[in-house]
Amino acid sequence: MIPLRDNIPSRTRPGAGIVLIAVTMMVFLYELNLSPRDLESFFMTYGLVPGRLTGLLHPSYYPFEGSRYLGLFSSMFLHAGWFHFLGNMWFLWIFGDNVEDHLGHRRFVIFYLICGVAAGLAQIIADPGSHLPMVGASGAIAGVMGAYFVLFPRAKILTLIPIFIIFTWLEIPAVIFLGIWFLMQFVNGAVMSAANVQGGVAFWAHAGGFIAGMLFLGLLGGWRKPDPPVAKWSRQFSGGMRGL
Template sequence: MFPLYDENPTRITPYITYGLIGMNVLVFFHEISLPGTQLEQFLQLYAVVPRELTNNLGGEWTTLFTSQFLHGGWWHLISNMVFLWIFGNNIEDRLGHFKYIIFYLSCGALAALCQWIIGVNSGVPSLGASGAISGVLGAYIIRFPHARVMSLVFLGIFFTTIRVPALLLIGIFFIQNVISGLANLQAAANMSVETGGVAYWAHIGGFVFGVILGPVLGLFRRDDY
């Protein structure tokens, strides 16, 4: 099930959402233009490396923000940008441009810290917009609990579109990440070697902080500006 668009109209042009998508795409094209060694150095410099953050918070804190514009592959980028495109515009519409960018970057940074707490001595870079976008999803689900999203459903070699509740779509996303995050914790407890993978706890943390920060920044204010 892949979301295509939601059915909530917006009253403003979501310039920040468009800008964020553009920046993520441009940075990714820069990533894939780099040869292997330079790419590794680039990611070490701008992604969150938990061990480096632990040893030098004062010098590494900026990676909590720069890491939000890095991606590990085409599917990582495309899936994140689709979710941002669909759900970000309505949150930007309700918060306004300025508060929205503060909200987005704050959710992303706090999400990265959640992942850092799980493995403070890890040397595996943590990157991606998923934590910030999870914050957007958390805010969306409490602001538009009855919204529906047109989604693409694959049935073997065939596909169709159906309208599904946003609550169901985002709920599945959140539950999958909770289960995977708990499984990763159990695996880490039983293994002495360092493992990489999806930053599930960044997703969970971003979602929770989106639910918290959205109302604080005016998500439920009156509809007129």
């Protein structure tokens, strides 16, 4: 499921979200100029390696400089490829503006970073001895989605759904869209943990970030319900699916 837009216009310009996207993009452009060997070193240094932070891996296994705790923050600005980068930034753009509008610019940045750290810790708890570097903003963005789930459950998400070679779109309530997304992360994480498999997706970071977003929203005073959404296009797209 690919979200295209929601029906809640932001009252303010999402300045903090734009800055976060710009910083992440600059880091990604820097990555594109690195050789494969240098990129591996970059990820090992600034990515989040659970086993290095927990001390379960021997220090000689990682001959790279850098604080073991730095990756909790720096990893959320790294991405492994174009699809990874564009997908994360698109989700941040779709769901972040309304959460930022509700929290304010400064509190949104604090909230984003806290959720990113919490997501990393969730993955460490689930797989404390992993030697794979975790990179990507998806944990922090999952926190934003968790906040959106609490604040705007009745919002409508215009969603692109690929079915084989046919693409359809459907207007889905946010509570259903985000609920399905969270359930997918939780189930996939549980299956991989049960099979003792280390995959290429940090599902527990996604699930942990989502839960952290719901909880930390209250700590930042954001549980107050926002104004009802203004549905600018709900009539236009109501009525189910259409083929593209």
